[in-house]
Amino acid sequence: MMKESIKNLAAYEAEIPAEVVKAKYGLQHLARLSANESVYGPSPKVAQAIKATSDDILGYYPDGQATLLRQAVAELDDVDPENLVFGVGADELIQLLTRTILTPGTNMIVPDPTFGEYALHAQIEQAETKKVPVNVKSGHVDFKAMLAAVDDKTAMVWLANPNNPTGVFEPVADILAFLDKLPKSVVLVVDEAYYNFADESDATVAQYVKDYANLVVLRTLSKAYGLANLRVGYGIMTDPLYPVMQAVRLPYNLNTYQIIGGTAAVKDQAYLSEVVAKVQSERIKFQKFLHHNDVTFYDSQTNFIWIKVGDTKKVGAYLLSKGYQVNDRLNKEWIRIALGTPEDNEGMRQALLDVIE
Numbered sequence: 528m529m530k531e532s533i534k535n536l537a538a539y540e541a542e543i544p545a546e547v548v549k550a551k552y553g554l555q556h557l558a559r560l561s562a563n564e565s566v567y568g569p570s571p572k573v574a575q576a577i578k579a580t581s582d583d584i585l586g587y588y589p590d591g592q593a594t595l596l597r598q599a600v601a602e603l604d605d606v607d608p609e610n611l612v613f614g615v616g617a618d619e620l621i622q623l624l625t626r627t628i629l630t631p632g633t634n635m636i637v638p639d640p641t642f643g644e645y646a647l648h649a650q651i652e653q654a655e656t657k658k659v660p661v662n663v664k665s666g667h668v669d670f671k672a673m674l675a676a677v678d679d680k681t682a683m684v685w686l687a688n689p690n691n692p693t694g695v696f697e698p699v700a701d702i703l704a705f706l707d708k709l710p711k712s713v714v715l716v717v718d719e720a721y722y723n724f725a726d727e728s729d730a731t732v733a734q735y736v737k738d739y740a741n742l743v744v745l746r747t748l749s750k751a752y753g754l755a756n757l758r759v760g761y762g763i764m765t766d767p768l769y770p771v772m773q774a775v776r777l778p779y780n781l782n783t784y785q786i787i788g789g790t791a792a793v794k795d796q797a798y799l800s801e802v803v804a805k806v807q808s809e810r811i812k813f814q815k816f817l818h819h820n821d822v823t824f825y826d827s828q829t830n831f832i833w834i835k836v837g838d839t840k841k842v843g844a845y846l847l848s849k850g851y852q853v854n855d856r857l858n859k860e861w862i863r864i865a866l867g868t869p870e871d872n873e874g875m876r877q878a879l880l881d882v883i884e
């Protein structure tokens with residue numbers, strides 16, 4: 528009736544809706560800090576652009592090439608417009624890449640821990656996922672071990688940079704050194720969902736895509752751009768992957784609101800910079816607090832922090848009862864908290880002090 532490999536596939540555990548949590552705990556205010564969303568939301572120009580869209584479009588298919596968005600992104604990232612594949616969130620690009628590249632019996636390599644969607648889609652494609660633990664002390668990717676894990680069945684390697692859930696950033700030079708040692712037949716996907724939040728101004732490998740046919744960069748508007756609900760992501764890749772991915776994707780995967788709204792978002796770089804500055808300043812405050820209280824965490828370059836708290840379920844339940852929804856489902860000892868507003872972060876710090884032994 529179905530593929531053997533996915534009989535026991537566990538569905539992605541989506542967030543519990545805010546209203547359900549509030550009712551359960553009798554909360555007036557709930558800070559949702561469990562899905563790495565932006566508490567600042569998108570540029571106001573996004574809603575303006577969407578509202579200004581004529582209803583006349585509704586009866587017609589959208590622009591299958593997402594031309595406006597394609598041009599805006601190509602200009603912003605200084606890449607060829609013919610190197611961009613758009614999708615319903617970076618999630619769709621992850622699905623498309625695994626669908627395009629993996630066949631039963633091949634394998635892919637990921638750091639452990641990392642974003643769970645990579646392995647989920649590999650399983651659907653009946654491919655094996657080899658997990659290479661990150662350095663326990665620093666959270667950094669073990670590039671040597673990743674390379675050692677490559678064999679003649681390896682079709683792709685994933686790097687979220689900065690990584691989710693660790694928040695750890697790998698310098699561009701280290702990624703390029705790794706890529707140079709990787710067989711040309713192995714695709715390296717660098718998922719830069721959080722790269723806007725990095726302190727480093729040169730935090731992307733996008734400019735190297737034109738030099739490496741086996742390098743793909745993923746981006747999303749869900750995080751720093753505050754548009755998780757609009758569902759816009761894209762991949763940067765060159766031939767031969769680009770034309771094939773364009774053929775594999777659904778012809779009208781982005782609707783006009785996504786195209787118009789996404790374009791307005793990427794054009795408002797002043798707004799993006801403001802958001803990033805606020806997140807960076809809250810990150811410094813939070814990490815100082817953790818350091819001061821001898822709490823183990825990895826140095827984050829994202830809008831979330833991976834913190835060792837001991838009994839994750841106990842800590843998660845306590846924080847939720849106080850109105851702070853965090854991700855306690857990923858590990859028995861570590862929780863992932865997204866940075867919220869300054870007020871919520873202050874409250875969260877207090878609640879953490881109360882619950883961590």
Ligand SMILES: Cc1ncc(COP(=O)(O)O)c(C=O)c1O
Binds near residue numbers: 687718748
């Ligand atoms: C590393 C990483 N990649 C991709 C995604 C998916 O992003 P999108 O909302 O664009 O599908 C996430 C979302 O949490 C993520 O953490």
